[in-house]
Amino acid sequence: QKEVEQDPGPLSVPEGAIVSLNCTYSNSAFQYFMWYRQYSRKGPELLMYTYSSGNKEDGRFTAQVDKSSKYISLFIRDSQPSDSATYLCAMRRHNAGNMLTFGGGTRLMVKP
Amino acid sequence: GAGVSQSPRYKVTKRGQDVALRCDPISGHVSLYWYRQALGQGPEFLTYFNYEAQQDKSGLPNDRFSAERPEGSISTLTIQRTEQRDSAMYRCASSDEVGPQYNEQFFGPGTRLTVL
Numbered sequence: 001q002k003e004v005e006q007d008p009g010p011l012s013v014p015e016g017a018i019v020s021l022n023c024t025y026s027n028s029a030f031q032y033f034m035w036y037r038q039y040s041r042k043g044p045e046l047l048m049y050t051y052s053s054g055n056k057e058d059g060r061f062t063a064q065v066d067k068s069s070k071y072i073s074l075f076i077r078d079s080q081p082s083d084s085a086t087y088l089c090a091m092r093r094h095n096a097g098n099m100l101t102f103g104g105g106t107r108l109m110v111k112p
Numbered sequence: 113g114a115g116v117s118q119s120p121r122y123k124v125t126k127r128g129q130d131v132a133l134r135c136d137p138i139s140g141h142v143s144l145y146w147y148r149q150a151l152g153q154g155p156e157f158l159t160y161f162n163y164e165a166q167q168d169k170s171g172l173p174n175d176r177f178s179a180e181r182p183e184g185s186i187s188t189l190t191i192q193r194t195e196q197r198d199s200a201m202y203r204c205a206s207s208d209e210v211g212p213q214y215n216e217q218f219f220g221p222g223t224r225l226t227v228l
Contacts (some may be wrong), residue, residue, distance in 0.1 A: 004154075006154070013125070032214050042221065043116075043203060043217045046218075047135055048215075049214060049216070051214060088154045088155075095212040097160065097167055097206060098145070098215050099145065099159065099160055099168060099171070100147075100155070100157065100161065100217065102154030102156070103154050104153050104154050105152070105153070105154050106154070
């Protein structure tokens with residue numbers, strides 16, 4: 001079983017919908033939680049990161065971390081066709097180097 | 113400014129050949145990471161450097177894989193005696209700080225390696 005699990009999708013939604021993307025993990029030592037967006041044939045780019053549990057909002061994006069359930073979420077409000085990409089969750093431990101453990105990614109398609 | 117660059121962007125080689133993949137991090141970034149990304153999967157950690165020192169190579173699959181960063185800037189990932197299972201996208205990332213706090217990693221475009 002992988003340390004970080006993510007539904008591969010694809011997830012298809014109409015423009016303007018609220019999108020919910022999720023990851024579960026097994027390693028309770030993870031302290032930093034990140035969401036990356038990856039467009040086709042491009043490298044991942046950071047959307048948001050959160051330290052420990054809680055919520056963080058940035059524009060149309062909200063990240064939530066529930067460490068007690070080992071579950072993280074990314075919500076996208078008013079989704080746009082330009083949001084169509086693969087979304088990767090990533091995690092790292094504190095005080096253990098900066099290497100990231102990624103989920104497999106969820107492919108999102110927002111239809112106009 | 114310029115981002116992380118990698119070369120070549122595409123590499124096709126025959127089984128048994130050695131390949132060298134190059135990463136040029138963002139100028140001034142002290143940490144450099146190598147990941148491997150299979151099609152439809154997330155990146156998988158291989159190794160990383162702080163300055164010229166290799167800090168962790170626990171993700172390297174076997175001893176055919178090695179990496180170096182002799183001057184603390186450009187890094188080379190070398191795969192000896194390539195096998196078909198080595199075919200993947202190899203990604204490099206860099207960050208501008210060391211230490212336990214969060215440091216954003218900036219990813220390069222990757223090198224697509226195909227072993228025939």
